Amino acid sequence: MSNTALLPTPLPQQRVGDLVRERPLLGRVFDGLGIDYCCGGNRTLAGACAAADVPLVTAIGLLSQSDGESLTASEADWSTAYLSALIDHVVDKHHRYLREELPRLAALLPRVIKAHGQQHPELRELEQVFGKLVDELTTHLLKEEQVLFPAVKQLEERRPHESTRQVSPSLSIHLPIGRMEDEHRFVGGALRRIRWLTGDYRPPQDACSTYRVLLAGLHDLEADLHLHIHKENNILFPRAKQLWIEIDTGSIPIEADR
Ligand SMILES: [Fe+2]
Ligand SMILES: [Fe+2]
Incomplete structure (x- = not known):
């Protein structure tokens, strides 16, 4: 039996809207790169980078740097709130x-x-x-x-x-x-x-x-x-x-x- 269903989606294939929903301060990274994560939130990271003419490796590097920050400090979890x-x-x-x-x-x-x-x-x-x-x-x-x-x-x-x-x-x-x-x-x-x-x-x-x-x-x-x-x-x-x-x-x- 395949266990591929258990593997996490690779970062380039994750939707930018989902990334910001899980870690709201990533919006600042996307703003700095000119990547649209609100109306274009359904695009994958790879697709959004291509649309904004941003090298994928640059975006992944900046997102990784943000990993250590307190990304949800000022925001509630709106995906489960009333x-x-x-x-x-x-x-x-x-x-x-x-x-x-x-x-x-x-x-x-x-x-x-x-x-x-x-x-x-x-x-x-x-x-x-x-x-x-x-x-x-x-x-x-x-x-x-x-x-x-x-x-x-x-x-x-x-x-x-x-x-x-x-x-x-x-x-x-x-x-x-x-x-x-x-x-x-x-x-x-x-x-x-x-x-x-x-x-x-x-x-x-x-x-x-x-x-x-x-x-x-x-x-x-x-x-x-x-x-x-x-x-x-x-x-x-x-x-x-x-x-x-x-x-x-x-x-x-x-x-x-x-
Ligand atoms: Fe509004
Ligand atoms: Fe509105």
Whole structure:
């Protein structure tokens, strides 16, 4: 009898979304390498490296260096926590961060353009892309908080005799999740464009301190959004879809009304 089923999956064949789910701080390594682990979380490490034009050996070396760090110190194990706890965490930490940070960065941009727009015409496109990102995120957060997240919480907190139809009669959970994933892809594309327009967030030699603060803030925004979208795309959404299927197909028994 073969015992191959007992062998662990080789690192190059592991999915980058799974790697970050198990060790959240690896997201920083992937951010530094320009590897997409949130919308592209289904790719294997080898595939993600090829897409980002990063030598596989370089990525494996950096991931190995991170082995000794306390990689889960600041994060709970969201793969087993209640979905309602994960949702509250996403809203309290990541949505709140965006609501504070987006206006701050939006206020810095015109000041930087006024001082440096002539020498750095790419700042005009940066302002446009950032504006579209803000518009998209503003409605995206509301859709999650007002439609999808309450539906997921209701599903998890449903009374034992309720079916998915009673929890959400007109809507499969898959439809709003698909829409949120589409919007995440838009956000991911905008972040890649911002990274390109800012030369990987490196301040030019003539940058004033406001310019540097703006670039540092955009860099932090990218890191937080990658982690935020990773938690939704690779943990919350698959678990919510699985819960829906289990209830819908009767894997979780529905008790008859008394
Ligand atoms: Fe979110
Ligand atoms: Fe989202």
